[in-house]
Amino acid sequence: MDVVDIEGAFDSFEETWSPRLAASLNGQELKVAKLEGEFVWHSHPDADELFWVIEGDLTLELEGEPDQQLSDGQLGVVPAGVEHKPVADGLAKVVLFEPAGTENTGDADAGERQRDVEPLED
Amino acid sequence: MDVVDIEGAFDSFEETWSPRLAASLNGQELKVAKLEGEFVWHSHPDADELFWVIEGDLTLELEGEPDQQLSDGQLGVVPAGVEHKPVADGLAKVVLFEPAGTENTGDADAGERQRDVEPLED
Numbered sequence: 001m002d003v004v005d006i007e008g009a010f011d012s013f014e015e016t017w018s019p020r021l022a023a024s025l026n027g028q029e030l031k032v033a034k035l036e037g038e039f040v041w042h043s044h045p046d047a048d049e050l051f052w053v054i055e056g057d058l059t060l061e062l063e064g065e066p067d068q069q070l071s072d073g074q075l076g077v078v079p080a081g082v083e084h085k086p087v088a089d090g091l092a093k094v095v096l097f098e099p100a101g102t103e104n105t106g107d108a109d110a111g112e113r114q115r116d117v118e119p120l121e122d
Numbered sequence: 123m124d125v126v127d128i129e130g131a132f133d134s135f136e137e138t139w140s141p142r143l144a145a146s147l148n149g150q151e152l153k154v155a156k157l158e159g160e161f162v163w164h165s166h167p168d169a170d171e172l173f174w175v176i177e178g179d180l181t182l183e184l185e186g187e188p189d190q191q192l193s194d195g196q197l198g199v200v201p202a203g204v205e206h207k208p209v210a211d212g213l214a215k216v217v218l219f220e221p222a223g224t225e226n227t228g229d230a231d232a233g234e235r236q237r238d239v240e241p242l243e244d
Contacts, residue, residue, distance in 0.1 A: 001182065001190045001198045006174075025170035025199045026221055028150055048147035052128075062123060073128045077147045097219065099148055 004120065006054065010034065010093045012121050019096055019104060021117045031096040031117055035088040042106035043083045049098045050077050056092030061085040126242065128176065132156065132215045134243050141218055141226060143239045153218040153239055157210040164228035165205045171220045172199050178214030183207040 019031035052075035063083035141153035174197035185205035
């Protein structure tokens with residue numbers, strides 16, 4: 001069994017908006033990401049996406065409902081098809097859980113698109 | 123969007139070996155559980171199971187490989203079909219991630235079986 005230390009995972013990279021793969025199971029992926037600033041509006045037509053803030057503050061702007069603030073230790077799920085825009089005022093360490101192959105920018109044709117999630121460094 | 127505070131989720135119940143549902147997405151469930159003592163040997167034939175220790179120490183005894191220790195902030199995945207026995211010397215607060223409908227005792231016919239995961243209290 002591979003063991004991942006979540007703090008070590010966050011310490012292993014600096015890039016923001018560039019999720020790293022922490023674990024794979026049942027066709028789903030657990031990713032760690034550092035978020036800072038504004039991302040693009042997008043949705044994932046077929047994938048619910050879990051955001052879990054480990055440290056920092058994240059605002060999820062959501063189509064058709066009020067912005068949602070997530071702080072340390074808080075999590076929420078953006079349902080499939082719901083347009084959302086993550087915004088982090090400072091650096092936020094966030095765990096993502098979503099189906100394997102889910103692109104970070106979803107249906108948006110944006111420069112931030114990352115097709116393949118990078119593995120953690122050993 | 124429903125927001126779950128993970129510390130509040132753990133504070134909302136006392137029972138050990140009785141996972142509570144924190145979030146559902148993509149046919150999967152994120153559960154919080156308090157573990158203390160020894161559980162039964164079991165496996166989940168069709169479900170990988172993620173264990174993420176938020177606080178405490180958890181030993182996963184695993185069929186055919188060395189025991190694996192997980193402490194605060196460490197996670198690992200028990201692959202489908204692998205017999206395992208969770209053991210916590212003290213109280214461990216653990217997040218589980220697995221397909222909806224996965225029974226806690228897997229293929230074991232044990233008294234600890236819990237068919238339906240309970241929701242968090244409001």
